Amino acid sequence: xxxxxxxxxxxxxxxxxxxxxxxxxxxxxxxxxxxxxxxxxxxxxxxxxxxxxxxxxxxxxxxxxxxxxxxxxxxxxxxxxxxxxxxxxxxxxxxxxxxxxxxxxxxxxxxxxxxxxxxxxxxxxxxxxxxxxxxxxxxxxxxxxxxxxxxxxxxxxxxxxxxxxxxxxxxxxxxxxxxxxxxxxxxxxxxxxxxxxxxxxxxxxxxxxxxxxxxxxxxxxxxxxxxxxxxxxxxxxxxxxxxxxxxxxxxxxxxxxxxxxxxxxxxxxxxxxxxxxxxxxxxxxxxxxxxxxxxxxxxxxxxxxxxxxxxxxxxxxxxxxxxxxxxxxxxxxxxxxxxxxxxxxxxxxxxxxxxxxxxxxxxxxxxxxxxxxxxxxxxxxxxxxxxxx
Amino acid sequence: xxxxxxxxxxxxxxxxxxxxxxxxxxxxxxxxxxxxxxxxxxxxxxxxxxxxxxxxxxxxxxxxxxxxxxxxxxxxxxxxxxxxxxxxxxxxxxxxxxxxxxxxxxxxxxxxxxxxxxxxxxxxxxxxxxxxxxxxxxxxxxxxxxxxxxxxxxxxxxxxxxxxxxxxxxxxxxxxxxxxxxxxxxxxxxxxxxxxxxxxxxxxxxxxxxxxxxxxxxxxxxxxxxxxxxxxxxxxxxxxxxxxxxxxxxxxxxxxxxxxxxxxxxxxxxxxxxx
Numbered sequence: 001x002x003x004x005x006x007x008x009x010x011x012x013x014x015x016x017x018x019x020x021x022x023x024x025x026x027x028x029x030x031x032x033x034x035x036x037x038x039x040x041x042x043x044x045x046x047x048x049x050x051x052x053x054x055x056x057x058x059x060x061x062x063x064x065x066x067x068x069x070x071x072x073x074x075x076x077x078x079x080x081x082x083x084x085x086x087x088x089x090x091x092x093x094x095x096x097x098x099x100x101x102x103x104x105x106x107x108x109x110x111x112x113x114x115x116x117x118x119x120x121x122x123x124x125x126x127x128x129x130x131x132x133x134x135x136x137x138x139x140x141x142x143x144x145x146x147x148x149x150x151x152x153x154x155x156x157x158x159x160x161x162x163x164x165x166x167x168x169x170x171x172x173x174x175x176x177x178x179x180x181x182x183x184x185x186x187x188x189x190x191x192x193x194x195x196x197x198x199x200x201x202x203x204x205x206x207x208x209x210x211x212x213x214x215x216x217x218x219x220x221x222x223x224x225x226x227x228x229x230x231x232x233x234x235x236x237x238x239x240x241x242x243x244x245x246x247x248x249x250x251x252x253x254x255x256x257x258x259x260x261x262x263x264x265x266x267x268x269x270x271x272x273x274x275x276x277x278x279x280x281x282x283x284x285x286x287x288x289x290x291x292x293x294x295x296x297x298x299x300x301x302x303x304x305x306x307x308x309x310x311x312x313x314x315x316x317x318x319x320x321x322x323x324x325x326x327x328x329x330x331x332x333x334x335x336x337x338x339x340x341x342x343x344x345x346x347x348x349x350x351x352x353x354x355x356x357x358x359x360x361x362x363x364x365x366x367x368x369x370x371x372x373x374x375x376x377x378x379x380x381x382x383x384x385x386x387x388x389x
Numbered sequence: 390x391x392x393x394x395x396x397x398x399x400x401x402x403x404x405x406x407x408x409x410x411x412x413x414x415x416x417x418x419x420x421x422x423x424x425x426x427x428x429x430x431x432x433x434x435x436x437x438x439x440x441x442x443x444x445x446x447x448x449x450x451x452x453x454x455x456x457x458x459x460x461x462x463x464x465x466x467x468x469x470x471x472x473x474x475x476x477x478x479x480x481x482x483x484x485x486x487x488x489x490x491x492x493x494x495x496x497x498x499x500x501x502x503x504x505x506x507x508x509x510x511x512x513x514x515x516x517x518x519x520x521x522x523x524x525x526x527x528x529x530x531x532x533x534x535x536x537x538x539x540x541x542x543x544x545x546x547x548x549x550x551x552x553x554x555x556x557x558x559x560x561x562x563x564x565x566x567x568x569x570x571x572x573x574x575x576x577x578x579x580x581x582x583x584x585x586x587x588x589x590x591x592x593x594x595x596x597x598x599x600x601x602x603x604x605x606x607x608x609x610x611x612x613x614x615x616x617x618x619x620x621x622x623x624x625x626x627x628x629x630x631x632x633x634x635x636x637x638x639x640x641x642x643x644x645x646x647x648x649x650x651x652x653x654x655x656x657x658x659x660x661x662x663x664x
Contacts (some may be wrong), residue, residue, distance in 0.1 A: 035476075036472065036475065038471075057654070057657040057658060057662060058662055060658060062654055064475060066468065066471075066501075067497055067498065067501040068497065070468070071465070071468040071471075071497075071498055071501070072468075073468075074462070074465045074468025074469045074472065074498075075468050075469065075471045075472035075475070076472060077469055077472065078441075078470060078472025078473040078474075078476070079472035079473065079475060080472070080476075081459065081469075081472075082439075082472065082473045082476035082477040082480065083476065083477060084476040086476070100465075101462065104461065104462055230477070231439050231457040231459075231477065232436060232437060232439070232457060232479065232480045236435060236455055236456055236457050236458075237457070237458075238402075238452050238458045238459075238460070239458065239459045239460065240452070240460035241460065241461065241462060242460065247404055249404075249405055249406065249452060250449075250460075
C-alpha cells in the first residue's frame with residue numbers, strides 16, 4: 001500500500017509542469033474539446049492566441065487571427081454553429097467590441113467561450129496592470145435583458161479547470177460563457193499537475209433524437225435548452241438575432257417574444273443550485289469573512305492565514321462563479337458572520353451584490369483599489385484588524 | 390413558369406410566413422430567384438448550403454429559403470461565414486449583404502475576407518441606399534444625391550465596391566445589375582463554383598427610396614436606367630474616360646487563382662509542425 005502511494009506521488013511529481021495562467025487556459029480548452037479559435041492580439045491575453053496558433057493545428061483544429069475582436073467572436077459563433085467547440089480571448093478594449101456578438105450568441109443560443117483577461121480601464125487604461133473592473137460589463141455589457149454565466153479563476157490550476165467548465169456550461173446551456181481572469185492570474189506561473197483526460201467530465205450540446213422533419217429548432221424539451229444540430233447534418237433551420245418563434249423565424253407577436261425570453265432566462269434560473277462553485281476556508285467559526293475572487297482571493301487567503309495565526313477568527317469565501325450571483329452561498333456566510341469584507345480591484349461590483357442579498361444582519365465592509373496595483377495581504381490584514389470586534 | 394413552380398416548391402420554406410418583407414418592385418427578389426435557379430442548376434444538396442446574411446433588406450433573404458440559414462449582425466456576415474467554412478469545409482457557404490451592411494459597417498470584414506481568401510461566395514446587393522431604416526445615404530450613394538440623411542445633397546464620394554474588393558485580393562469579382570439577368574446567372578454560377586473568395590456586386594433598384602432621389606417613379610423606369618447606364622467590360626475597353634463617366638461597368642472584373650485559407654490549414658495538418 002505504502003509503495004503504491006509513493007509510486008503515485010512520484011508519478012504526480014513527474015506530471016507536475018510549470019505553466020503560465022494563459023497557457024493553462026489553452027490546455028483546458030483543448031482538453032474540453034475546443035477545435036476552433038479566432039482571436040486578435042491584445043495584452044494581457046495575447047499568449048492564449050499565440051499558444052492556440054501553435055497547438056490547434058496539431059490536434060486538427062483551426063486557428064485564425066481575425067481583423068478585430070468583433071470579427072473574432074463572429075467567426076467563433078459561425079464555427080460553433082458548424083459544430084466545433086469554439087473560443088476567443090481578449091482584454092478590456094476588445095471585450096467592449098465583443099459585446100455585440102455576446103448578445104447575438106445569447107439570443108441565437110450558440111455555445112462559445114469568451115475569455116476576458118481584465119486589465120485596468122476604462123478605455124485603453126493601464127496596459128498592462130491588473131484590475132477587476134469588467135465584472136459588471138461581463139454581466140450587462142451587451143444590450144437587452146439576458147442571462148449569462150461568468151467564471152473567475154484565482155490560480156493557474158483554476159484557470160485550467162474553469163476553462164473546461166466554461167466549455168461544459170456553454171454546451172449545456174447553449175449560451176456564451178465568460179471566463180473573467182485578471183492580468184495577475186493570466187501572467188503568473190505556477191507548478192500544477194494536469195489531470196488525465198479520463199478524469200475530466202466533458203459535456204456536449206444536446207443533440208436531436210428525432211428526424212429533421214420532426215425537429216423544432218427552438219422548442220423547449222423541458223430543460224429549457226433545445227437540441228442543437230450542426231449546420232450540414234440534415235437539420236436545416238434558421239438562426240437569427242431577431243426575436244423568433246419555435247422554428248427560428250422572426251416574430252413580433254408578444255406571446256412568442258415573452259415565451260422565448262422566459263425560456264432563455266429559465267436555462268440559468270432553474271439551475272442555480274448547480275452553479276454554486278466556491279472554496280471556503282475557516283468560515284465555520286468566522287466572525288469576519290472575506291469574500292473575494294480572482295487574484296484578490298489569493299491575497300485574501302494569505303491575510304486570513306496570518307490573522308488566524310494572530311488569533312483572529314476570520315475566514316475566506318472564494319467565489320468561482322460571479323454570475324449568476326451565488327445568492328444562496330453568500331447568504332449562508334452573511335447569516336453566520338458578524339461582518340463581511342469584500343476587497344475588490346474596482347469601485348465595488350460584487351460588494352453591491354453582497355449588499356443586495358444581505359438581509360440586514362451582517363455589516364458589509366469594502367476595500368477598493370483602483371490604482372492599477374494589486375490588493376496586498378497586508379492591506380486586507382490591516383483592515384481585518386481594524387474592524388475586528 | 391413550370392421551372393419557377395419547381396423552384397418555389399423545392400427551395401422556399403413551406404413553414405415560413407409569407408408574403409416577404411420587400412416592397413413591390415424591389416430588386417432583391419430578382420436576385421433571390423436567380424440564386425435559387427443557379428443553386429438548382431449546379432445541383433448542391435440543400436443540406437450542404439449555408440446562407441449567411443447581415444442586417445438590412447437583403448439580410449431578410451435567408452429566412453425564406455430552405456437551406457441552413459443564418460441571419461447575423463449588421464455588417465458581420467462574412468465573419469460568421471469564415472467560421473463556418475473553416476470549421477466544416479465541405480459546406481457551400483454563401484453570404485448576402487447590402488451596401489450599407491457589407492461596405493460601410495462591414496467594410497473592414499469585406500476587405501479582410503477578400504485578402505484572407507476563405508472560399509465564400511459573397512453577394513453585395515447594392516441599391517445605393519439604406520432601405521430598411523428609411524432611405525439614408527450609404528457609402529455607395531452617388532455624390533450630390535439627396536437622401537433622408539443628406540437633405541442638401543450627399544457631400545461624400547461613393548465607393549466603387551468591386552474595385553475595392555478586387556484591390557483587396559478577391560480571386561473572383563463580378564458586377565451586374567438585376568436587369569441583366571443572363572449576366573446575373575453567369576456571375577452567380579462563377580462565384581458559387583470559384584475555389585476562393587468570390588464577390589459579385591449586384592446593382593438592384595430600391596424603388597421606395599433610391600428611386601425617389603433619382604426621380605424614377607417605377608421599378609420599370611429604374612431597370613431601364615440600369616440598362617442604359619451599364620457598359621460591359623469588353624465594351625468599356627473601347628471607350629474613353631468621358632464616355633465612361635457615370636456608367637457602371639458590368640461583367641467579370643477579376644478571376645484569378647490563389648491558395649485558399651482552407652488549403653493552408655490542410656497543408657499545416659499534413660506536414661510536421663515545427664515552430
